[in-house]
Amino acid sequence: MNYKISRLSIAFIWLYHGLIPKIIFHSSQELELINRGLDNPENPYVFLYLSGVGEIVAGLLVLFLWKKKWPIQATIVAMTMLLIGAFVTWPQSTVEAFNPVTLNVAVVALCFINLNSSPLTNSNSTAEE
Secondary structure, eight states: OHHHHHHHHHHHHHHHHHIIIIIISOOHHHHHHHHHHTTSOSOHHHHHHHHHHHHHHHHHHHHHSTTOSHHHHHHHHHHHHHHHHHHHHOGGGGGSSSOHHHHHHHHHHHHHHHHHTOTTTOTTSOTTO
8 A cells, every 4th residue: 555655645745746746737836946946948948847747747657657667766866866855956945934955855765665565575565466
């Protein structure tokens, strides 16, 4: 059960964060991170859209490659790099009420739960877990 819950949660987080704040609503905080990280790009909306698409792809990989570990391992790397990027480009964002520290640490924790409850690593588990 832990495998299913963590896997679905990780996929949902990728899909939600790719679609809602980036593609549908063009979050001002997301745009600020892009502007700071890319030193005021000519069109930050292009980068916002592309990052949203990338996150949606990541979510779909986590979801549809259900028994593969690498999308979860890649998520750990991505969340770590994104957190470092937030600290470097906009340190103030890390102390706000809803911030990259709490989100990224929670996602990494879900990833470790998923990897440790994987039916591929636990001989007592069934392939349907």
